[in-house]
Amino acid sequence: MKLVAITLDCADPLVLAAFYQEATGLEPHPKSDADFASLNGEHGLCIGFQRVDDYRAPSWPDQIVPQQLHLCFAVEEGLDAAEARLLELGAGKPEHQPVGDKWRVLTDPAGHPFCIATS
Template sequence: MPPPPLKLAAITLDCADPVALAAFYRQATGFEPHPKSDAEFSGLTRGDGLFIGFQRVDGYRTPQWPGQDVPQQIHLDFEVDDLDAAEAMLLELGAVRPGHQPLGGDRVRVLLDPAGHPFCLTLP
């Protein structure tokens, strides 16, 4: 008998400030705050139940991208219709555009969230 398919239910990112990182992703995605969020663990939920969590880690070290001195730890991809408009909005919210961008810059952009996690914007 084959195993049941897996359904992604949650993604959790380590960070130094869960409340601040949740606020960034709330503005970026429109997900709603989880009612039990606090300074140690904050979360956001989407209507279909997908949950993104942000947990406080003492001594958190910002990932280094593209280098691996401090590994990325996680990498999120977001599909957008307009790379320039999405990038501008996210930069205004506190994201940072690193100096190194992968090949295919006309279809993908790498940004860093306020805790330093790299994430991609991609065209459909």
């Protein structure tokens, strides 16, 4: 068995795919549309974004609306520089940061938490 895709629920797949494309440099799948968009990742792994009616963003760190999963990314430019770049692209930064000097928790435009850490 081989993992080939990770898919995130959201209200607007094209907007979320554009954020992650800018953040990661991954290429968009040519058949992406308003209901499902994806980015082609390394070794065939894709990140997908599917439209869900009445989407509710995860709440973090509380679990009123569970996060269900989060993505972790290694960054080479350092945490401060990566955080600044991602915030400029539209990420959010929750006030609660469990270990801010080793990794940072940010949220994508749809509210999904994700982590960045130095590689």
